[in-house]
Amino acid sequence: MKIAVLTGAGISAESGLKTFRDSNGLWEGHNVMDVASPEGFAKDPTLVLEFYNQRRRQLLQVQPNAAHKAIAELEKKHEVVVVTQNVDDLHERAGSTRVIHLHGELLKVRSTGREDIILDWSEDLMPGDFCKNGFQLRPHIVWFGEAVPMIDPAMDVVQASDIVMIVGTSMQVYPAAGLLQFANPASPVFFVDPNPSITYSERVYVFAEKATTGVPKAIEYINSIR
Ligand code: APR
Numbered sequence: 732m733k734i735a736v737l738t739g740a741g742i743s744a745e746s747g748l749k750t751f752r753d754s755n756g757l758w759e760g761h762n763v764m765d766v767a768s769p770e771g772f773a774k775d776p777t778l779v780l781e782f783y784n785q786r787r788r789q790l791l792q793v794q795p796n797a798a799h800k801a802i803a804e805l806e807k808k809h810e811v812v813v814v815t816q817n818v819d820d821l822h823e824r825a826g827s828t829r830v831i832h833l834h835g836e837l838l839k840v841r842s843t844g845r846e847d848i849i850l851d852w853s854e855d856l857m858p859g860d861f862c863k864n865g866f867q868l869r870p871h872i873v874w875f876g877e878a879v880p881m882i883d884p885a886m887d888v889v890q891a892s893d894i895v896m897i898v899g900t901s902m903q904v905y906p907a908a909g910l911l912q913f914a915n916p917a918s919p920v921f922f923v924d925p926n927p928s929i930t931y932s933e934r935v936y937v938f939a940e941k942a943t944t945g946v947p948k949a950i951e952y953i954n955s956i957r
Pocket of ligand 1: 738740742816898901902903904923925926927928942943
């Protein structure tokens, strides 16, 4: 069975990483546009780099949880591709081998002058850290207002899937939020979120609970009907 697993910040919440929309539009005390837009970076690069340095340090201290692990385990029985809006690497650390990051990756940086120069990066990134061509490095993150190059492979994955599982996302941010419309109308959808943004219908099974308990239940259900 081909399973597309779409995940958002909620799947990493129980690992200790905060979701975005719980704090009045602020993200760790910052206006989101100040720290996650090209304009914000142009205005105050030091602030933006330090913000992502903090996120990177925090990520290195947390671990994948039972939901990430259950999704990795699913590869033993099914053809699974994870399409995540998260910039953390918790799916990979849990053992998932096919992960599409729609919004970039915190443990990578790229050149501001040459988009194809992308480097692994687990330390702090500072003003004056240049690529080999002499351009400042920036977080490899898709900021608000930027293109989402991985959306095309993600659409293909959703379109080709027999089952879609969605975990921990408010489904508010496009183009990720539109992915479900590419699914085969006959494919069942399993939605795990304590505050689900889509409701029950004939083909949608909602588990209105946290990822660490809801994902194993959804998987048990998937395995029982197939
Ligand atoms: N388990 C599962 N879901 C949870 C949990 C949990 N323990 N805790 C919270 N949630 C759910 C919330 O109910 C909400 O629906 O996670 C979702 C988080 O929503 P958002 O904060 O909007 O995160 P997400 O949907 O990933 O945001 C998309 O927005 O800020 C940008 O680029 C950023 O990738 C991010 C994008």
